[in-house]
Amino acid sequence: MDKWVLIDGNSIIYRAFFAMPPLTNSAGLHTNAVYGFTTMLLRLLEEEKPTHMLVAFDAGKITFRHEGYEDYKGGRQKTPPELSEQFPVLKELLQSFGIAQYELPGYEADDIIGTLSRLADEQGVETVVVSGDKDMLQLASDHVTIALTRKGVSEVDRYDPAEIQDKYGLTPLQIIDLKGLMGDTSDNIPGIPGVGEKTALKLLHEYGSVESVLEHASDLKGKMQEKVQTHRDSAIMSKKLATIFREVPLEKGTEELAYSGYESHALADMFRKLEFKSLIERLALPDAGCTDNGVPAAPPTYEVLRAGSLDKADLEKLLATSESLYIESIGDNPHQARLIGIAVTSGERIVVLTYDDLMDPSLSAPVRTWLEDESAPKRGYDLHKAELALGWIGIHLRGITFDALLAAYLLDPTESSQSLAALIQRHGLASIQTDEAVYGKGARLQVPEADVLAHHLAAKADAVRRLVPMLSNELDNGKMTKLNDELELPLAVVLAGMEKQGIQVNPGVLEDLGAELEKGISQYMSGIYAQAGMEFNIGSPKQLGEVLFEKLGLPVIKKTKTGYSTDAEVLEKLEPYSEIVKMILHYRQLTKLQSTYVEGLLKEIRRDTGKVHTYYRQTIAATGRLSSQFPNLQNIPIRMEEGRRIRKAFVPSEPGWKILAADYSQIELRVLAHISGDEKMKEAFIEDTDIHTKTAMDVFGVSASEVDANMRRQAKAVNFGIVYGISDFGLSNNLGISRKDAAKFIEQYFAVFQGVRQYMDDIVAQARKDGFVTTLLERRRYLPEIKASNFNLRSFAERTAMNTPIQGTAADIIKLAMVKMDHELRERGLRSRMLLQVHDELVFEVPAEELELMKTLVPEVMESALKLDVPLRADVSYGDNWYEAK
DNA sequence: CAATTACAT
DNA sequence: TCAGCATGTAATTGA
Numbered sequence: 001m002d003k004w005v006l007i008d009g010n011s012i013i014y015r016a017f018f019a020m021p022p023l024t025n026s027a028g029l030h031t032n033a034v035y036g037f038t039t040m041l042l043r044l045l046e047e048e049k050p051t052h053m054l055v056a057f058d059a060g061k062i063t064f065r066h067e068g069y070e071d072y073k074g075g076r077q078k079t080p081p082e083l084s085e086q087f088p089v090l091k092e093l094l095q096s097f098g099i100a101q102y103e104l105p106g107y108e109a110d111d112i113i114g115t116l117s118r119l120a121d122e123q124g125v126e127t128v129v130v131s132g133d134k135d136m137l138q139l140a141s142d143h144v145t146i147a148l149t150r151k152g153v154s155e156v157d158r159y160d161p162a163e164i165q166d167k168y169g170l171t172p173l174q175i176i177d178l179k180g181l182m183g184d185t186s187d188n189i190p191g192i193p194g195v196g197e198k199t200a201l202k203l204l205h206e207y208g209s210v211e212s213v214l215e216h217a218s219d220l221k222g223k224m225q226e227k228v229q230t231h232r233d234s235a236i237m238s239k240k241l242a243t244i245f246r247e248v249p250l251e252k253g254t255e256e257l258a259y260s261g262y263e264s265h266a267l268a269d270m271f272r273k274l275e276f277k278s279l280i281e282r283l284a285l286p287d288a289g290c291t292d293n294g295v296p297a298a299p300p301t302y303e304v305l306r307a308g309s310l311d312k313a314d315l316e317k318l319l320a321t322s323e324s325l326y327i328e329s330i331g332d333n334p335h336q337a338r339l340i341g342i343a344v345t346s347g348e349r350i351v352v353l354t355y356d357d358l359m360d361p362s363l364s365a366p367v368r369t370w371l372e373d374e375s376a377p378k379r380g381y382d383l384h385k386a387e388l389a390l391g392w393i394g395i396h397l398r399g400i401t402f403d404a405l406l407a408a409y410l411l412d413p414t415e416s417s418q419s420l421a422a423l424i425q426r427h428g429l430a431s432i433q434t435d436e437a438v439y440g441k442g443a444r445l446q447v448p449e450a451d452v453l454a455h456h457l458a459a460k461a462d463a464v465r466r467l468v469p470m471l472s473n474e475l476d477n478g479k480m481t482k483l484n485d486e487l488e489l490p491l492a493v494v495l496a497g498m499e500k501q502g503i504q505v506n507p508g509v510l511e512d513l514g515a516e517l518e519k520g521i522s523q524y525m526s527g528i529y530a531q532a533g534m535e536f537n538i539g540s541p542k543q544l545g546e547v548l549f550e551k552l553g554l555p556v557i558k559k560t561k562t563g564y565s566t567d568a569e570v571l572e573k574l575e576p577y578s579e580i581v582k583m584i585l586h587y588r589q590l591t592k593l594q595s596t597y598v599e600g601l602l603k604e605i606r607r608d609t610g611k612v613h614t615y616y617r618q619t620i621a622a623t624g625r626l627s628s629q630f631p632n633l634q635n636i637p638i639r640m641e642e643g644r645r646i647r648k649a650f651v652p653s654e655p656g657w658k659i660l661a662a663d664y665s666q667i668e669l670r671v672l673a674h675i676s677g678d679e680k681m682k683e684a685f686i687e688d689t690d691i692h693t694k695t696a697m698d699v700f701g702v703s704a705s706e707v708d709a710n711m712r713r714q715a716k717a718v719n720f721g722i723v724y725g726i727s728d729f730g731l732s733n734n735l736g737i738s739r740k741d742a743a744k745f746i747e748q749y750f751a752v753f754q755g756v757r758q759y760m761d762d763i764v765a766q767a768r769k770d771g772f773v774t775t776l777l778e779r780r781r782y783l784p785e786i787k788a789s790n791f792n793l794r795s796f797a798e799r800t801a802m803n804t805p806i807q808g809t810a811a812d813i814i815k816l817a818m819v820k821m822d823h824e825l826r827e828r829g830l831r832s833r834m835l836l837q838v839h840d841e842l843v844f845e846v847p848a849e850e851l852e853l854m855k856t857l858v859p860e861v862m863e864s865a866l867k868l869d870v871p872l873r874a875d876v877s878y879g880d881n882w883y884e885a886k
Numbered sequence: 887c888a889a890t891t892a893c894a895t
Numbered sequence: 896t897c898a899g900c901a902t903g904t905a906a907t908t909g910a
Contacts, residue, residue: 193896194896194903195896196896196897197897198896198897198898199896199897210899275906294906419907537908539906539907539908540907540908540909541907541908542908542909543908562909570907591906591907592905592906593905595905595906596904596905596906600905617903620902620903621902621903622902623902625902625903626903627902627903627904628903628904629904629905631904631905632903632904632905634903634904635904635905637901640908687896720900720901721900723899723900723901725900725901726900727898727899727900728899729898729900730899731900733900734900791897791898791899792897792898792899795898796897796899799899799900799901800901802901803900803901803902804901807901807902807903811902839902839903
């Protein structure tokens with residue numbers, strides 16, 4: 001079976017250029033676009049295994065489209081020279097790959113591809129068209145799928161006609177009509193001014209084509225009719241321009257597109273010229289001067305030793321001079337992860353112990369001693385996870401001095417992958433085998449034979465050894481060394497301690513609650529069935545939608561991509577129409593509590609200890625917050641009484657002890673007051689007044705006694721909005737007022753808190769200038785999209801620029817408090833234990849005799865964690881369980 | 887595996 | 896004109 005892959009060369013190289021960071025070889029030649037293109041090619045070759053392949057290019061500037069419309073592609077930015085110089089390089093590279101390329105004067109790449117895809121259709125050949133241009137969707141058919149690049153170049157979304165129908169409700173050919181109506185700024189196709197994608201789709205769903213829309217123009221309402229009438233010609237011309245010409249007189253036969261694999265030497269030479277070292281290794285291409293084919297690239301320079309092959313003294317010596325270690329465990333939940341081996345490097349010597357080796361005291365005694373030796377420095381990757389995996393088999397990891405995962409997270413917390421493989425790639429190190437290749441995946445996951453495992457772990461430990469100095473250096477450049485060494489690294493140890501300690505959960509409480517919930521659920525269920533007049537799966541939004549909107553004929557408020565929306569917001573609006581709606585809301589509430597919190601939590605309780613052990617992830621949230629998994633203990637209900645009762649199940653693990661909780665009051669607004677320096681806001685906190693009331697007073701210009709509940713509520717919403725990076729739309733949604741009123745509100749707010757406005761303006765400007773924002777402790781977040789031309793992307797980045805320093809600094813502060821608190825507990829020899837962190841709250845279990853001390857110590861530590869221009873405040877409470885500690 | 891929904895701060 | 900408030904995890908459904 002033949003398989004064709006047709007690539008829109010211009011489109012892809014353009015995308016690649018803008019998606020990749022700048023890259024040059026030592027001769028100063030820019031190579032980023034070619035590099036991006038190449039990675040995409042390699043992926044396609046692997047995934048599609050084409051028998052025929054073609055990269056089509058636009059030839060020259062003038063095409064037949066200019067004959068009717070001179071401004072076609074007018075107003076386009078000139079191609080930057082950094083990109084132009086890469087075109088000839090790409091063409092040369094394609095030659096080395098042995099991939100056909102084609103261009104024809106007077107036609108665009110689209111037309112060439114359109115013509116070939118028509119041939120493919122006629123001959124029934126499976127074909128994939130690769131482009132960054134949505135126009136190409138018009139070529140989709142039973143045999144032709146369109147792969148559109150998504151965010152960068154290596155990721156693509158594939159579309160066949162069914163998916164186009166799903167996404168747009170259009171046939172492939174109607175994509176042309178879509179363009180005819182909405183136009184395309186990048187090609188300077190006008191369409192109908194004022195008609196965007198939404199409107200165009202609505203029209204097409206109604207009338208089917210541009211021509212039909214024009215015919216029925218008189219049916220349209222007011223403004224819309226006017227627009228369509230005045231721009232009839234434009235619409236027709238736009239449609240013509242958007243139509244891909246599929247009858248190009250090709251001079252090439254399809255047999256010339258045959259692809260039979262690349263010749264390693266030619267490709268290797270090309271890659272060397274471009275200095276794509278990682279690709280040479282990835283494809284195991286031959287070294288220069290190496291005559292025969294298939295010689296593996298750059299063999300590892302290190303020596304892999306098994307524990308058994310070293311005598312004790314030799315092993316101890318190696319450990320004493322260790323540079324890095326890698327500890328491997330398999331499984332998502334580190335508390336249940338299976339430890340499978342450890343590798344320790346010292347220069348070019350790497351010793352590996354498998355799990356069995358580690359369980360054999362005669363082999364592993366020195367290693368165990370070393371792992372637990374606080375004074376023996378350890379540099380590794382994800383040692384937090386490792387500490388847990390080791391902890392559960394009775395080995396206490398001590399002396400962590402560097403963690404490549406943490407460092408990578410600090411360097412760029414939004415990077416999509418912080419996996420070791422990704423770090424290796426980003427730093428241009430020799431790539432290693434994927435875990436999937438070594439361990440398999442899913443059901444076939446298994447630990448390989450010891451020798452294979454040893455080599456894999458050695459490769460990882462070696463990579464860590466090479467990464468440490470690079471990452472360290474990068475931290476230094478970003479002024480984050482202190483943040484790393486004094487906050488995140490110590491915190492990782494504190495977290496592991498809290499997690500190993502766990503929190504006691506009383507299953508009886510949950511079971512009783514579960515039984516009660518069950519009763520309520522079945523009552524609501526029968527009520528809902530009765531109202532609906534049928535039984536159906538209430539948990540299925542699809543079935544629920546059918547019942548509500550078709551059977552019962554309730555008005556449709558909002559739609560999702562797949563059907564009717566049935567979220568709480570919609571249901572609340574539907575409440576007046578039918579009794580059933582309220583029952584559904586209650587039913588949802590109860591089933592959520594039942595499945596997530598009662599059943600979910602019960603499943604996580606350890607049989608032996610009666611505790612749950614969450615896992616705090618320190619390298620996930622872009623702002624620096626922690627996240628919690630297995631189970632998530634950061635979203636246990638509190639607002640609604642029914643849910644709040646879940647907290648009664650969280651109890652002290654020793655008789656007579658209490659649960660003590662302390663939470664920061666308004667930490668984010670205090671942080672904002674500090675970093676913005678806004679005098680009014682600082683004053684509010686210094687005087688310790690209720691911030692929302694104070695805001696209401698100032699914004700509405702009334703006295704404290706005149707602030708009613710509604711005014712305070714609105715002020716509170718504005719304060720929240722401010723923290724999130726406010727927009728009039730967001731606020732209007734939240735308060736249920738018009739956008740205009742919301743805008744007025746914000747204006748009044750800023751008139752009062754001028755320092756806040758100044759801060760918001762400054763931080764966005766700064767983000768635009770530097771490309772990133774920072775917290776008080778220099779935690780960094782990059783915001784490349786702040787320069788995007790797309791309004792949504794840019795707005796999102798702007799809000800993030802406003803929010804991240806606030807939320808991130810709040811995260812810094814509580815992390816500091818945790819490290820200090822841990823220190824205090826040890827220093828003072830207290831038995832109290834820190835158990836949980838919930839963003840602005842810390843939870844402890846405390847023996848009776850320490851209660852009085854802890855009631856003052858905990859808030860003291862929290863409030864003094866970081867000195868700001870406004871005081872920090874923490875409120876303490878305690879009780880026999882988490883519910884009582886309120 | 888993506889989409890929807892809902893819980894927390 | 897368009898579109899739309901920050902950060903997460905988890906359960907469930909259904910392709």
